[in-house]
Amino acid sequence: MAERRSDRGGIAFGPAEGKNVSLKCFRESLAAGLFAAAACICVLAVVLICAFLLANGIPGMVRIGVFDFLTGTRWKPSNNLYGIMPMILGSLYVTAGALLVGVPAGILTALFMSRFASRRMLKFMKPAVSLLAGIPSVVFGFFGLVVIVPLIRELFGGNGSSLLAACVLLGMMILPTIITVSESALNAVPQSYYEGALALGATHERAVFRVVLPAAKSGVAASVILGIGRAIGEAMAVMMVAGNWPVIPDSLLKGVRTLTSNIVMEMGYAADLHREALIATAVVLFVFILSINLLFSILKRRAGL
Amino acid sequence: MAKFEIENLNLWYGSHHALKHVSLSIEALKITALIGPSGCGKSTLLKTLNRMNDLVEGCRITGRVLLDGQDVYGGMDTSLLRRRVGMVFQKPNPFPMSVYDNVAFGPRTHGIRGKARLDDIVERSLRAAAIWDELKDCLKKDALRLSGGQQQRLCIARALAVEPEVLLMDEPTSALDPISTSRIEDLVVSLKQNYTIIIVTHNMQQAARISDRTAFFLLGELVEYGDTEKLFSLPRDKRTENYITGRFG
Missing domain, CATH: 1.10.3720.10 (MetI-like)
Structure with a gap:
């Protein structure tokens, strides 16, 4: 990063400026990392919801019978009738x-x-x-x-x-x-x-x-x-x-x-x-x-x- | 015979005095070119002729614009005015619909129904705009997928479909390549037989090539108006001479 920066500016950095640049660089990568983490949380939430729904919903659907579940017209949990x-x-x-x-x-x-x-x-x-x-x-x-x-x-x-x-x-x-x-x-x-x-x-x-x-x-x-x-x-x-x-x-x-x-x-x-x-x-x-x-x-x- | 008679026209956009005491008469069945540097008021003048300036907020007009002796700003129905005075814009602006519907939009607006009649109008208009041969097999095609030059000729066909008497053209070739430009120029010259044409152009060669009369504007004033040949060969005004010889502008 530091190198690219000095390349772009075309300026040779003295030791003091070099230190400054690496600090700035560190801060930038820290910020980029934070943003990436935030984005990951968002994606992770979607993936987790999907996984939870499918893992918990599909077995039940299979036990009831996918066809019976989707096309059944009676919903009476007390009688074990689950038609939605x-x-x-x-x-x-x-x-x-x-x-x-x-x-x-x-x-x-x-x-x-x-x-x-x-x-x-x-x-x-x-x-x-x-x-x-x-x-x-x-x-x-x-x-x-x-x-x-x-x-x-x-x-x-x-x-x-x-x-x-x-x-x-x-x-x-x-x-x-x-x-x-x-x-x-x-x-x-x-x-x-x-x-x-x-x-x-x-x-x-x-x-x-x-x-x-x-x-x-x-x-x-x-x-x-x-x-x-x-x-x-x-x-x-x-x-x-x-x-x-x-x-x-x-x-x-x-x-x-x-x-x-x-x-x-x-x-x-x-x-x-x-x-x-x-x-x-x-x-x-x-x-x-x-x-x-x-x-x-x-x-x-x-x-x- | 004068088609448009413009008498002492003044126009302000807010506090900006965009046209100053302009008087000129535009002859029927001729091509009149309006030339001048950017911001000289030539497009503004064009838009006063079919009252498209009504859309501009803070636009104020004094003086008279007579179309066949009738004052355009004296209670004339704008819809009727714009039917008689068609307009072609600088950037081709076909509607996002089929070629056919583009051309039929105007006639339908003015109450023409019936497929046979519309078919006939669409064909005649496209022929008049010299684009029928290219488009006759794809009338259902989305107009936005035509090339720029085809789009502009389609826009001319669309304007012709309402059978106007006058055609206003606002730099109709400035967005086009040289080949499309020369086709449109040929088209404009051929349209002169049936239509009075007023064309705004930045291109002096174009004005010299196709127009019969030329008006030169500078800072909102009409500097010189006369036969194109004379104006370009023997300009009376020093400012005209400077402009056409490329000393400014």
């Missing part, structure tokens, strides 16, 4: 519903912030969106419990804790993710596209919706994928409003249990095969998240973000 189909479907339904609520609202908000809002408006909206992102999920859950659930009970009957409540609440929770990622994708669209459209006689709205938005489509799709990740991984808020029946729901007003809430609700007292079945549930969730991340990185590369 209701929870897989529950997670998918809740996520799909959240997307129906959150994606249109989020994309339109991002469009508004990127191309329509005045600077004064933005000053107010940007912090609002980041605040929404920072609200803890248990607070969201509480909001759902005291506002959305009673509202659904009033409007549609039933007890309110339902698939619908979970969809609406999760839809709100994924808004900040969709808004911020979509907005930066929209802001990254070259101004020349917009100007080109205007020069052809297009109005502002047409230029934005027909040229700018399509140009940002990979980034917007990436925001949706991130939103899916957020929705499928959410446990606390969903658990507070979804009713949590381990049954495949046949209506929007029925209760639903997701993969995450299944784990959270029963992990506290589960033992033996029941415990292993819950860890196996986490493996399934992990596979979902992994594929979503993969999809996201593919889209991200294509969007050039």
Whole structure:
């Protein structure tokens, strides 16, 4: 190191400076070592989680029978029935519903912030969106419990804790993710596209919706994928409003249990095969998240973000 | 016959006085070149003609710009104005969509539907821009994957598709190689039959080669305006002479 440094400077060091340089060098390598260690901890954590999940989840899954476990529709640990189909479907339904609520609202908000809002408006909206992102999920859950659930009970009957409540609440929770990622994708669209459209006689709205938005489509799709990740991984808020029946729901007003809430609700007292079945549930969730991340990185590369 | 009549035009960007008392009349079905060193206001003048300066914050204009006797800044619909006065930008800016959709964007904007009609417009526009033979078999190709010269001719086709009367070109060849440049120059000369063309260029040889009339700008002022041949051979103003002989700029 010391040699390279003096080479670069092209200066011959006296003995005093040489000492100085080696000290500096030592400090630099120490810092580099620290950073490398920090990076290793991060990677190690991921590897450990993977190893733990697979080591503890796979044997249980095999003992139950992989097929029975994944496609079984009855979850009754007391009767040794461990079918997680209701929870897989529950997670998918809740996520799909959240997307129906959150994606249109989020994309339109991002469009508004990127191309329509005045600077004064933005000053107010940007912090609002980041605040929404920072609200803890248990607070969201509480909001759902005291506002959305009673509202659904009033409007549609039933007890309110339902698939619908979970969809609406999760839809709100994924808004900040969709808004911020979509907005930066929209802001990254070259101004020349917009100007080109205007020069052809297009109005502002047409230029934005027909040229700018399509140009940002990979980034917007990436925001949706991130939103899916957020929705499928959410446990606390969903658990507070979804009713949590381990049954495949046949209506929007029925209760639903997701993969995450299944784990959270029963992990506290589960033992033996029941415990292993819950860890196996986490493996399934992990596979979902992994594929979503993969999809996201593919889209991200294509969007050039 | 004058297509554009510019009367005592002044333009400010904030406190910067970018165009000073500019008056000139631009003849129909001629190529008019605007030349001058960077920052002399020639691109600014071009953008006042189709009101693209409206996008610039703090831009203020006095004076009149008449298109066929109608004041461009007197309540004319900008969408209609830009349909009549097309623009080709310095950097080729095709939309990130197919060749076909690029050309069809303008007509669709102005309410033309129906595949047969659009097909016809796309073909005619690409032919007019001398790029039909190269692209007729790949109309579905992503426009961003064309070469720079092809992209610029596609942008010209896109501008022609809305059947403008005037074509504004803002240094259309400055980002291109010499071969693409000469193809675009040939194209511009051939377009003169049907369109009034106003071209901003840094390249004096280009102005001399293709234009009928040339306007020389310096620091926001119109210094000299006349027939290209005369302006280049016998400039009346000392500053014009210095510029075209390469003494500054």
